[in-house]
Amino acid sequence: MKNPHIRVTVVDTDKRRIDAWKSDDLPVSEPGLDSIVHIARDGDEAAGRKPNLFFSDNVSSEIEAADLIFIAVNTPTKTTGAGAGCAADVAHVESAARCIAEASRTDKIIVEKSTVPCGTASILRTIFDVLAPGIKLDILSNPEFLAEGTAIRDLLNPDRVLLGSLEDDSSLAAVNALMDVYAAWVPRSRIITTNLWSSELAKLAANCMLAQRISSINSFSAICEATGANVDELAQAIGTDSRLGNKMLRPSVGFGGSCFKKDVLSLVYIAESLHLPEIAHYWRMVVTINEYQKQRVARRIIQQLNNTLLGKRIAILGFAYKKDTSDTRETAAISIILQLLAERAIISVYDPQVTAETVYDTLERQRAPYDGEVSVIRSNVKVCRDAVTACANASAVVILTEWDHFKTDRVYHLLADQKRSIFAEQGTETSGTCSPTSSKDSAVDVSDPARPSPTLLTAVESAKLERIDWVSIARVVRKPGLVFDGRGVVDSCVLRSLGLRVECIGKPSATTALQTT
Numbered sequence: 001m002k003n004p005h006i007r008v009t010v011v012d013t014d015k016r017r018i019d020a021w022k023s024d025d026l027p028v029s030e031p032g033l034d035s036i037v038h039i040a041r042d043g044d045e046a047a048g049r050k051p052n053l054f055f056s057d058n059v060s061s062e063i064e065a066a067d068l069i070f071i072a073v074n075t076p077t078k079t080t081g082a083g084a085g086c087a088a089d090v091a092h093v094e095s096a097a098r099c100i101a102e103a104s105r106t107d108k109i110i111v112e113k114s115t116v117p118c119g120t121a122s123i124l125r126t127i128f129d130v131l132a133p134g135i136k137l138d139i140l141s142n143p144e145f146l147a148e149g150t151a152i153r154d155l156l157n158p159d160r161v162l163l164g165s166l167e168d169d170s171s172l173a174a175v176n177a178l179m180d181v182y183a184a185w186v187p188r189s190r191i192i193t194t195n196l197w198s199s200e201l202a203k204l205a206a207n208c209m210l211a212q213r214i215s216s217i218n219s220f221s222a223i224c225e226a227t228g229a230n231v232d233e234l235a236q237a238i239g240t241d242s243r244l245g246n247k248m249l250r251p252s253v254g255f256g257g258s259c260f261k262k263d264v265l266s267l268v269y270i271a272e273s274l275h276l277p278e279i280a281h282y283w284r285m286v287v288t289i290n291e292y293q294k295q296r297v298a299r300r301i302i303q304q305l306n307n308t309l310l311g312k313r314i315a316i317l318g319f320a321y322k323k324d325t326s327d328t329r330e331t332a333a334i335s336i337i338l339q340l341l342a343e344r345a346i347i348s349v350y351d352p353q354v355t356a357e358t359v360y361d362t363l364e365r366q367r368a369p370y371d372g373e374v375s376v377i378r379s380n381v382k383v384c385r386d387a388v389t390a391c392a393n394a395s396a397v398v399i400l401t402e403w404d405h406f407k408t409d410r411v412y413h414l415l416a417d418q419k420r421s422i423f424a425e426q427g428t429e430t431s432g433t434c435s436p437t438s439s440k441d442s443a444v445d446v447s448d449p450a451r452p453s454p455t456l457l458t459a460v461e462s463a464k465l466e467r468i469d470w471v472s473i474a475r476v477v478r479k480p481g482l483v484f485d486g487r488g489v490v491d492s493c494v495l496r497s498l499g500l501r502v503e504c505i506g507k508p509s510a511t512t513a514l515q516t517t
């Protein structure tokens, strides 16, 4: 996109995937991706831009035609053999390297883009030296730090670009060539060069430290719930220390996604292989706390429902591992739903982007902790097209993904728009001590001056805001109507004013708070 003079060809042995990339229906959904692919792939006549992005399953001939090759294959956790469940499986990296070595007739620069264990470049070196003797294949490490949902933004405006290499003249020339590609849009001051092994390790280290911060704040969420402290206030107090910063401090039901757990466990395996058991133990605890958090959340829901879920319906709002994606890999929803099913609950799931088939596939693939049959998952989990249907007759509504869609900042507009007077009906208007503008316990700032006043909002504008209809949800849930907010999405005062009982991650339970006052 930023280097229209460079011809880029994406190759894959999977022809169906390549065909999808050539079509109008791209196989990956990411905000902003479509327009970039369309401009680079199809060109822009009006702007005088010719196509420079191509897709092909003719792997060998495209390898030979290339001057620079990125290896961007996946490195999942090994499932069998030595290191199973922990070590990163570099089989795809190895086979890509063999392909490159066998197809190359001219010198090239080979770039590790995949997240790999520290030392992987030496595996590539051996393969190249044995299979492509006499051909100069310089190896660079250039890990990718983008996050799903913000991938294009992260790529266009990266905090840094990391380039690792050996220090011989040929490798340094290769670094300069790759630096020129990035310099088309990234200021050179943000392009960091390091040795090859530092660069490989830096990607793992960054992901591990990000995951560690989430496990740290989640460990505090447990202490807050037991003591009366408020985890949002704690995160604010910690995050304003400029040495710590305020990112990755949102308490949650546990981190998910394809990277954090895999990369922490890969680091654990590396430390074990290096005979550093204390280091391995230290990092393993990041994953242990994450698993503990998911169990803790499920236990708290079960306790709130009097330790019996038999035949009770529980609505799950959000199944994706984070907002703005349909990705469900390692989502905390898996473990939490399976624990609730084990208590014989009936589950209704609503997620604005995850399809029913994905929900079932994801749960069925990981059902080990639940001793039921696959068919029990299908019969006891219902996937709904909207939140109100999912919440109908639910004894608890559990928020597991931080979709903006679930926020409560439009509840008063909804009330006005629907011309309902739920306060009068339920007699709750004066029962609480909080008003829509007095709440301090939510990620939602209801006093936001940018928020339009209810009276100015038309029905059409209201519909465009696309928030779920909490007013109707309050009417259809089974009384007393418990909402468990595992992501700090809702304003609990607003929901309490609708007659709901609200429990939040990192805040003491409403019942405990009553007992202690």
Ligand code: UDX
Binding pocket: 144, 145, 146, 147, 148, 149, 207, 210, 214, 247, 248, 249, 250, 251, 252, 253, 254, 255, 256, 257, 258, 259, 260, 321, 322, 323
């Ligand atoms: C992560 C890294 O951020 C990225 O740099 C790397 O290249 C790939 O792995 P990603 O997994 O896409 O990216 O998402 P991220 O936004 O980091 O969130 C990961 C998980 O942590 C999600 O489940 C998210 O909900 C959770 N999370 C994130 C929290 O629980 N609290 C937070 O404060 C931030």
